Amino acid sequence: MDTTDVKRIQQRGLYLDELEEGAVYAHRPGRTLTETDNVLFTSLTMNNQGLHLDAAWSATQPFGQRLMNSLFTLGTMIGQSVPQMTEGTIIGQLGLTDVRFPHPMFHGDTLYTETEVTEVRMSASRPGQGIVSMKHTGRNQDGVVVAEATRTCLMWTQEAHEALMPAEKE
Numbered sequence: 001m002d003t004t005d006v007k008r009i010q011q012r013g014l015y016l017d018e019l020e021e022g023a024v025y026a027h028r029p030g031r032t033l034t035e036t037d038n039v040l041f042t043s044l045t046m047n048n049q050g051l052h053l054d055a056a057w058s059a060t061q062p063f064g065q066r067l068m069n070s071l072f073t074l075g076t077m078i079g080q081s082v083p084q085m086t087e088g089t090i091i092g093q094l095g096l097t098d099v100r101f102p103h104p105m106f107h108g109d110t111l112y113t114e115t116e117v118t119e120v121r122m123s124a125s126r127p128g129q130g131i132v133s134m135k136h137t138g139r140n141q142d143g144v145v146v147a148e149a150t151r152t153c154l155m156w157t158q159e160a161h162e163a164l165m166p167a168e169k170e
Contacts, residue, residue: 013087015158016130027080041072068105077138080113128160
């Protein structure tokens with residue numbers, strides 16, 4: 001098959017100049033969080049909190065069962081946004097603020113994330129780059145907010161980034 005005339009579309013995030021303040025981006029599919037996820041993440045990060053690892057003890061606590069590690073929930077929430085928002089268009093993450101977990105996640109819950117772009121501005125000191133602030137909101141399968149965080153990133157404009165990238169070889 002001759003592919004010289006085939007339109008090629010590469011998946012990427014959005015550039016600074018494509019983001020809209022006030023827009024809400026829904027990231028799908030959701031991600032069902034499992035016991036394996038929880039035990040592996042908790043163990044890999046050396047967090048031996050019984051609320052994540054000890055089923056018998058957790059059953060005696062207020063929620064009556066083990067909780068998903070909140071940092072796994074945070075990482076998954078942000079990760080769900082990457083393909084749509086920042087894949088290949090981010091220069092670096094600048095910070096996370098206002099992180100909160102108003103309701104726990106449990107094994108078998110599904111996390112759905114939305115991102116609202118709250119600010120887009122050009123950098124005063126870095127031509128072709130800008131600062132984006134976004135509010136990530138994670139909800140479980142019942143629509144209950146389980147996590148929120150504000151993230152600030154340094155991002156490329158499309159023109160500046162493409163000017164740095166080598167021409168594609170055919």
